[in-house]
Amino acid sequence: MAIDNSAFGTAPEDRDGEGMTAAGTGRAATATAEAGRGRTAPGPTGGVLFGALSEFKKDTLRLLTEMQRRYGGIVRMKMGPYLVHQVTGPEYVKHVLQNNPHNYVRGRFYRGFNLFFGRGMLTTDGAEWRARRAVSQPFFHRQRLRAGGPVITDTVSDLLRSWEEPARTGQPIDITDDLMRLAMGVLGRLLYGVDLRDYADRLLPVVRFSLKAMIITGEIEQMLPRWIPTRYQRQLRRYQNVLNGVMDEIIDLHRAGKGSPDSVVSALLASTNPVTGKPWTQREIRAELKTLFLAGHETTGCALTWTLYAIAQHADVRRNLDEELARVLGGRVPTVADLDNMPYLRQVVDESLRMYPPIWLFPRDAVQDDVIGGYHIPAGSTILVTPYAAHHNDATWENPEAFDPERFCPAHKGRDRYAYFPFGGGARKCIGMDLALLEIQLAVAMICQRYRLSLVASHPVHPAALVSLRPQPKVFMKISPVEQTQPAEELASRS
Numbered sequence: 001m002a003i004d005n006s007a008f009g010t011a012p013e014d015r016d017g018e019g020m021t022a023a024g025t026g027r028a029a030t031a032t033a034e035a036g037r038g039r040t041a042p043g044p045t046g047g048v049l050f051g052a053l054s055e056f057k058k059d060t061l062r063l064l065t066e067m068q069r070r071y072g073g074i075v076r077m078k079m080g081p082y083l084v085h086q087v088t089g090p091e092y093v094k095h096v097l098q099n100n101p102h103n104y105v106r107g108r109f110y111r112g113f114n115l116f117f118g119r120g121m122l123t124t125d126g127a128e129w130r131a132r133r134a135v136s137q138p139f140f141h142r143q144r145l146r147a148g149g150p151v152i153t154d155t156v157s158d159l160l161r162s163w164e165e166p167a168r169t170g171q172p173i174d175i176t177d178d179l180m181r182l183a184m185g186v187l188g189r190l191l192y193g194v195d196l197r198d199y200a201d202r203l204l205p206v207v208r209f210s211l212k213a214m215i216i217t218g219e220i221e222q223m224l225p226r227w228i229p230t231r232y233q234r235q236l237r238r239y240q241n242v243l244n245g246v247m248d249e250i251i252d253l254h255r256a257g258k259g260s261p262d263s264v265v266s267a268l269l270a271s272t273n274p275v276t277g278k279p280w281t282q283r284e285i286r287a288e289l290k291t292l293f294l295a296g297h298e299t300t301g302c303a304l305t306w307t308l309y310a311i312a313q314h315a316d317v318r319r320n321l322d323e324e325l326a327r328v329l330g331g332r333v334p335t336v337a338d339l340d341n342m343p344y345l346r347q348v349v350d351e352s353l354r355m356y357p358p359i360w361l362f363p364r365d366a367v368q369d370d371v372i373g374g375y376h377i378p379a380g381s382t383i384l385v386t387p388y389a390a391h392h393n394d395a396t397w398e399n400p401e402a403f404d405p406e407r408f409c410p411a412h413k414g415r416d417r418y419a420y421f422p423f424g425g426g427a428r429k430c431i432g433m434d435l436a437l438l439e440i441q442l443a444v445a446m447i448c449q450r451y452r453l454s455l456v457a458s459h460p461v462h463p464a465a466l467v468s469l470r471p472q473p474k475v476f477m478k479i480s481p482v483e484q485t486q487p488a489e490e491l492a493s494r495s
């Protein structure tokens, strides 16, 4: 997540919701106000480094990692007109996410997310957030997710089947969209009782647009006041309408009694918003569906893409994985229970999320003055919690730019909890973490059982710091069938 464009528009950017409030911030820790002012955190002097947003935009990941390496776990800097502190030191991250979270709210840098997320679980705080999270939480209970294993493997089987043709012809394909569709399929079936792949042709362009629209790209059209009817503004409106339209169709299906009774949609329709004491409105329900859809499929699709990319680049990792898959599964479709017996697979996924954390940064605004690690954090300033820089910190990780799943073997346990946080932490930890991990492991296992993916050298890939850490420009892979000595048919014969 990154820098929104709200600072540059003059009309309200929140066209779906009613703008951000500081709801719930009244509980901001009073203790912090008494904590004294503390020192000024280290950082580039003069505050000019990030004064130029274009410089930030050009090489965001390298700059943030460099700041952390040069100045340490907390770095003070100016970004445009804002004072920000990048926080990557484990004890500082823990302070913001877990020890004093009420002082750190979504704030100004989250406002751009309202454009597509609306005011939902991701973009609200306090009582409003709690009410929304409570409705969806039961759908993420571990037992329930484990029971959803066959839905995941069925959806992966469809993907394997769709790759038969490119595997036969040897024609490289861009795997990113296919993996996004997979993530949509799983999410829709498990949470909405609807197969979102049916809507993918409409949704994928919206997602591509929204990933840029919600952050600063430095393009002039984003900086113009929003009431000027530019081509960009018309596009924005069109894509918002498409997304809202799909979510309305799903809600209407449920209102008409044709949806699943066991879905987040039905749960919202059957309950009231405890903050207003009234049934959830269409807009509120839509915001919740958009939130789960956008936060859930894009991150998981990115993580899957990066994991397959890393495996394709490391023959030794692929060999170890193949050995584990053959030993534990012997060619059959994995179950959720099998995952307990495949520790190497989990290490590969963990390492992928270290190296390429899909949510590479998430911001907060300080409600009151605070002190973090002896350093003063002024009220109203912004904290950038940056998993990417933390995960590439050479003080914590030996040779951080190398992909090495051995970092996550049991012998290396004992690392600080907040040295590695691809899913955030504290009460706002990702609600979909267990679902994402299940899905990624099952999908990687099934794909590697069936196919060998190799990168096309003429199409290099790099991480782009959009809302998520997107592999760009595309991930072209050649797909070839794995030589089968096992009951291969089974892998593609479900569904």
Ligand code: HEM
Binding pocket: 121, 122, 133, 187, 291, 292, 293, 295, 296, 297, 299, 300, 303, 357, 358, 359, 362, 363, 421, 422, 423, 424, 425, 427, 428, 429, 430, 431, 432, 433, 435, 436
């Ligand atoms: C590899 C996949 C995923 C990654 C890396 C990821 C990462 C994160 C992170 C870092 C946060 C915390 C953001 C913050 O504190 O500001 C978050 C929050 C969230 N995630 Fe995920 N996520 C993933 C998958 C999912 C899935 C599958 C879903 C739902 C189906 C989901 C739904 C959400 C929601 C709704 C929130 C907001 C939670 C709240 O504020 O209470 N995520 N995610």
